[in-house]
Amino acid sequence: MKNISKTFSGVRALNDVSLNVKKGEVHALMGENGAGKSTLMKILTGIYQPDDGEIVLKGQNVRFAQPLDAINSGISIVHQELNSILDMTIAENIFIGREPSKRLGIANKKEMRSKTIELFKMVDMVINPDRKLYELSVAEMQMVEIVKAISYNADIIVMDEPTSAITDREVAKLFEIIRKLILQGKAIIYISHKMDEIYTICDTITVLRDGSYIDTKSAQQLDQQQLISLMVGRNLEDMFVKQPSPIGERFLEVKNLSLNGKFTNINLQVRKGEILGIAGLMGAGRTELVEAIFGVRKIDSGEIYIQNQKVVIDSPQKAIKHKLSLVTEDRKLFGLNLNFTVKENITLVNLKRYVRLGQIIKFKEEREVTDRQMKFLNVNASSRNTMVETLSGGNQQKVVLAKWLLCDPDLLILDEPTRGIDIGAKSEIYKIINKLANDGKAIIMVSSEMPELMGMSDRIIVLHEGTITGQFNRDEFNQESIMMCATGIKK
Structure with missing residues (x-):
């Protein structure tokens, strides 16, 4: 060429x-x-x-x-x-x-x-x-x-x-x-x-x-x-800027969670300020598990506890009510409305906050909160009215994050948070994740990139064919051991 x-x-x-x-x-x-x-x-x-x-x-x-x-x-x-x-x-x-x-x-x-x-x-x-x-x-x-x-x-x-x-x-x-x-x-x-x-x-x-x-x-x-x-065109500092964050009380606990054909008897917990990584091969049940926790999929059995209180989460609406947010694996299919502007996407989940008399949007407040979110996440768009489909993958992912962070979640679930985005945008998203953990947010992160998972997580659990085959604390991380568990060879 x-x-x-x-x-x-x-x-x-x-x-x-x-x-x-x-x-x-x-x-x-x-x-x-x-x-x-x-x-x-x-x-x-x-x-x-x-x-x-x-x-x-x-x-x-x-x-x-x-x-x-x-x-x-x-x-x-x-x-x-x-x-x-x-x-x-x-x-x-x-x-x-x-x-x-x-x-x-x-x-x-x-x-x-x-x-x-x-x-x-x-x-x-x-x-x-x-x-x-x-x-x-x-x-x-x-x-x-x-x-x-x-x-x-x-x-x-x-x-x-x-x-x-x-x-x-x-x-x-x-x-x-x-x-x-x-x-x-x-x-x-x-x-x-x-x-x-x-x-x-x-x-x-x-x-x-x-x-x-x-x-x-x-x-x-x-x-x-x-x-x-x-x-x-510049030098990037170490990609994984993971800083130890104070680990607080347990926020979420899952007991014996099962979904027929997807996962069986899953037990896990995540604390405030902790990043829990979920590893596994394709078809291991990682996405299905986090979707079940968020109420997208209906579980067959098991229990979910939020701050030691048993809850029923059978819809995303109930998950949001319990201060959970989910950044989905496919941002274009499930995370964004590509025919909407940046502003419309960011305020979509929380639109009721910016409506009076049930149907009139408070445009000034909507604009102000959008600008704050764009500034906080460094969204590179010409304006809040830019169509989201015209943005780069990294900026689209920041818009998805902005939308969910506007809910002020206590638990943020990230399914492949850097899929298909460039190395500069990855570095920025890692810094955002670290800041959220340091602010006391509990984070669950699913990733197919082992360096990302090991670089960002405090703990990693490994799934194989819908069951947990290994758990690792940060000082135990070893790529070979994690992969053995992912292929069904228990640690």
């Missing part, structure tokens, strides 16, 4: 950017959210058209008017934002637009199902190809997208945050597949905010910043601190 430029509504998204990718290499494309990585890849895959510049593929100038042109030229992509069609099956999603057919053009569903099963064997997963996408977790949907991209047998595969929702076991399997693809002469363009992945799998690194090309170097030539400096 040579001298690519792209402007949206007068805003320069890419300015004279070049990218050279070789056959048989894994090429990392790095930069903060808003650096232009996804825009550049959407141009490569025919979703956008460049204003200037050219694409040269195997020595020939090409121009892709639509995504199908790129696919037919041997380019496929795993998108950062999941593009699954929720009412269709796994098999139908993977083969949409290229279904194997019988005579008269009738789709051969039997062949489509068997091919889907074979594709998932590559990633060491046994699935029912007839499951609808809305039945899947975010992690399972991510694996469907990965399998779909591989199924095209493309020469270039773009992987835009392919591991943002999957755990270490699935990541390891993906890396095995990438290595096999490289041996076949494929080229992989790999976008990730996870530094350990970049240095594990990538050969070459290209850095973008603010829509401009910065540098390309061998991964061996760049250490992590140098790479961060190129990405953000």
Whole structure:
């Protein structure tokens, strides 16, 4: 890609950017959210058209008017934002637009199902190809997208945050597949905010910043601190700024909590000022557990105690009443209304506070509280009336946090709080979490990133197939031991 430029509504998204990718290499494309990585890849895959510049593929100038042109030229992509069609099956999603057919053009569903099963064997997963996408977790949907991209047998595969929702076991399997693809002469363009992945799998690194090309170097030539400096234009202090916070009285206790097919006999407690981490592989029941605590899912048995008082939480409304808040794993599907402004999203849960006579919004108070929350969380938006869908992932996540912090919760549940956001925004969110703990908030944090979990937590519990297989205090943290518990080998 040579001298690519792209402007949206007068805003320069890419300015004279070049990218050279070789056959048989894994090429990392790095930069903060808003650096232009996804825009550049959407141009490569025919979703956008460049204003200037050219694409040269195997020595020939090409121009892709639509995504199908790129696919037919041997380019496929795993998108950062999941593009699954929720009412269709796994098999139908993977083969949409290229279904194997019988005579008269009738789709051969039997062949489509068997091919889907074979594709998932590559990633060491046994699935029912007839499951609808809305039945899947975010992690399972991510694996469907990965399998779909591989199924095209493309020469270039773009992987835009392919591991943002999957755990270490699935990541390891993906890396095995990438290595096999490289041996076949494929080229992989790999976008990730996870530094350990970049240095594990990538050969070459290209850095973008603010829509401009910065540098390309061998991964061996760049250490992590140098790479961060190129990405953000400044040095970041230690990512995990965990400071010991005073641990107070027990706020939440869960006794023998069970949900059929999801988790069994879960016992846990979290104190004020404590960060309790929850580790586990995909399908371990982590999200289901925190959703049950918050009343999104109805438990089959067990008890929940808030400050030593037994409570019934069978809806999010009751959870909020008991001073609980939940930052969901998928912020775009469950955490935000993308068609609302920053202000409307921040005040949504607490709108009753800013209404008089039952229906008239007190706009001045709403504006004032929004501005305070935006300032406290350093939300980077042109104004409170900016549409939230236009913000970077990190700023969208801050809006979700602002919404829930406005409830003044005593327990904040964070499910994958830094999923798909850049390293600078991660650092800011870690500082916010630390401040909340120091202010005496109890925090439960689910994360698939082991360095994040170990760096931020006071204690970690580990789930495997819906049961707790290990518990670790901070001075006992050991990645190998935690992973043994996550795979079912008890500590």
